[in-house]
Amino acid sequence: MPVPVRxxxxxxxxxxxxxxxxxxxxxxxLSFDDGVALFKSSDITGIGHLADSVNRAKHGDxxxxxxxxxxxxxxxxxxxxxxxxCSYARxxxxxxAYRYTMEQIWEEAATANSTLTREFHIVGGLDMKAGLAYYxxxxxxxxxxxxxxxxxxxxxxxxxxxxxxxxxxxxxxLIALHEAGLDTMPGGGxxxxxxxxxxxxxxxxxxxxEYIAVHREAHSLGIRSNCTMLYGHVETYEDRIAHxxxxxxxxxxxxxxxxxxxxxxHPDHNELGExxxxxxxxxxxxxxxxxxxxxxxxxxxxxxxxxxxxxxTPFVSQISLHFGVxxxxxxxxxxxxxxxxxxxxxxxxxxxxxxxxxxxxKKVPVERDSFYRVLRTFDDDPTLTSPRNELTAA
Numbered sequence: 245m246p247v248p249v250r251x252x253x254x255x256x257x258x259x260x261x262x263x264x265x266x267x268x269x270x271x272x273x274l275s276f277d278d279g280v281a282l283f284k285s286s287d288i289t290g291i292g293h294l295a296d297s298v299n300r301a302k303h304g305d306x307x308x309x310x311x312x313x314x315x316x317x318x319x320x321x322x323x324x325x326x327x328x329x330c331s332y333a334r335x336x337x338x339x340x341a342y343r344y345t346m347e348q349i350w351e352e353a354a355t356a357n358s359t360l361t362r363e364f365h366i367v368g369g370l371d372m373k374a375g376l377a378y379y380x381x382x383x384x385x386x387x388x389x390x391x392x393x394x395x396x397x398x399x400x401x402x403x404x405x406x407x408x409x410x411x412x413x414x415x416x417x418l419i420a421l422h423e424a425g426l427d428t429m430p431g432g433g434x435x436x437x438x439x440x441x442x443x444x445x446x447x448x449x450x451x452x453x454e455y456i457a458v459h460r461e462a463h464s465l466g467i468r469s470n471c472t473m474l475y476g477h478v479e480t481y482e483d484r485i486a487h488x489x490x491x492x493x494x495x496x497x498x499x500x501x502x503x504x505x506x507x508x509x510h511p512d513h514n515e516l517g518e519x520x521x522x523x524x525x526x527x528x529x530x531x532x533x534x535x536x537x538x539x540x541x542x543x544x545x546x547x548x549x550x551x552x553x554x555x556x557t558p559f560v561s562q563i564s565l566h567f568g569v570x571x572x573x574x575x576x577x578x579x580x581x582x583x584x585x586x587x588x589x590x591x592x593x594x595x596x597x598x599x600x601x602x603x604x605x606k607k608v609p610v611e612r613d614s615f616y617r618v619l620r621t622f623d624d625d626p627t628l629t630s631p632r633n634e635l636t637a638a
Contacts, residue, residue, distance in 0.1 A: 245273075245544055246267075246271040246298075246544040247271050248271040249271070249297040249300075250269070251268065251297055253265065255289060256290035256294070257289070258287035260281055261282075261291070261294070264541075265290075265294060268294050274541060276485055276486070279484075279538060280481050282534070282537075282541065283481035283485070283534065291534060292533065292567040294541055295536070295541050295567050295568025298540055298541060298544075299568045299569070302547070305606070305607050305608050306570065306608050306610045307565055307572055307605070307607040307609060307610065308571045308572070308611070308616065309573070309575075309598050309602070309610070309611060311363070311611065312362065312363040312364070312396075312573075312575060313355070313364055313365065314367075315352055315366045316366075316367060317343065317349060317368045317374065317382065318342065318374050319333055319334050319340070319342055319368060320333075320334055320373075320374075321333035321335075321369030321371065322369075322370045322372060323449060324369075326447045327446045327449060328444075328445055328519070329435075329446065329477060331513040332369070334369070346382065349385065350386075354389075356390045361390075361393055362393060362613060362614070362619075363396055363574075363613075364386060364394070366396070367397065367398065367430055367432055370401065370405040375406055376417065376421070379426075383395055383397070383426055384424050386425065394427045394613065395425050395426055395427050395428075396428045396429065396470075396614055397430070398421065398426065398430075399432040400429070400433050400434075400458035400462075401455070403418060403421075403429070404450055404454065404458055406421075414458055415465070418465055419465065422465060422467055426467070427614065428469060428615075429462055429469035430470050432472055432507075433450065433472075434455055435473075435474045436479045436483050436487050437452025437453075437456075438480075438486060438487065439452075441477075441478055441483055445478060452487070452490060456494050459498075460494060460498060462500065463494075463498035464498070467500075468615070469501060469502065470502055470503045470504070470505060470550075471495075471501045471504050471505075472504070472506065473487050473491075473506050473535075474507045474508075475506055475507070475508065475527070475531070476509040476526070476527035477511075484538075485542065488538075491546070492542065492545060495546055499545075502548060502616060503548035503571055504543050504548070504550070505550040505552055506532075506539055508526060508535075508552075510555070527556070529557075529560045529563075532556040532564070533560065533563060533564055536551055536567050536569050537567045539568065540567075540569070541568065548570055548571045548616060549570060550569065550571040550572065551564040551565075551571070551572055553572065558597075558601055561573075565602065565605040565607050566605065571612075571616075572598065572601070572602065575594065575595065599622060608621065608622065
């Protein structure tokens with residue numbers, strides 16, 4: 245929830261932000277209009293100061309990261325022709341289509357033991373041949389081979405797809421997957437909840453209300469999740485804040501969200517980018533920083549704001565650590581989805597690289613588990629690549 249902070253008003257040049265600063269200073273929740281005003285303002289320094297002040301009050305100078313590994317088991321997707329922003333999906337017989345066998349999953353996951361991976365992040369397409377049994381076998385096999393690794397898997401859209409093809413309720417599907425080894429859920433698939441936006445970019449996908457309903461059901465079962473928003477395509481500022489308001493409302497209700505991650509739209513190799521004449525033109529660093537800062541200020545009940553360095557570059561992610569961000573996407577190992585959409589960043593980051601990035605922002609690196617419990621804290625010695633102290637998670 246909102247916390248009172250101390251502000252340096254000289255760092256805020258836009259007079260229209262003064263009423264918002266008054267609210268932030270006393271820990272008062274921002275309104276819908278306040279959120280829109282933040283997006284409309286060009287005072288990026290002032291917005292950053294507001295978000296950084298709130299973040300420091302909550303987390304001090306600590307920046308968290310996870311030793312995680314992305315696994316994308318299939319890119320076959322029944323929404324291939326209707327999600328026009330997606331560069332990853334393929335039809336079953338299309339060039340580049342794939343579905344991993346279990347042996348391929350085990351092979352890709354095998355590096356977890358040598359890289360000290362603590363989390364598998366598993367998402368893919370809506371594949372008619374990847375139903376409940378496919379994921380149950382996958383999760384059980386991963387738990388058997390890597391019992392120390394947390395499984396964060398399947399977006400709300402994937403959960404609803406599995407429930408539909410198995411003719412099961414979402415609740416029963418979640419229970420079955422949880423029993424097989426699913427620990428938490430990622431936040432992908434949200435895009436922007438506005439019906440008009442969804443009709444343009446993802447006509448057949450779950451509605452915003454249906455997405456929220458899946459997360460509500462998961463939270464009721466004790467399955468926590470992340471939340472996201474895909475920005476930088478056809479949405480308005482009002483659409484963005486309406487989306488964040490729905491996330492904030494569910495968090496008030498359930499408290500089940502662990503982190504918020506704004507996701508930057510990449511226009512390469514997809515129909516939407518060609519339609520908008522945006523191929524080769526991704527979001528600006530200005531808008532990337534603003535989305536992270538507004539997330540920190542408006543989502544006052546979501547404890548952690550994460551920057552996804554693969555999407556916005558490590559350089560913008562580093563700057564974002566002074567714009568309200570306290571969590572950084574981790575080691576990843578091999579990322580496919582956003583690289584299909586034109587991401588020019590690396591597919592992975594080593595521990596040393598993450599430590600240098602965080603320390604370069606004059607922050608203290610903290611490795612966490614998937615529930616944001618501290619595993620080890622690194623001090624500010626730039627020559628240190630291992631922790632001076634290891635904290636046992638409560």
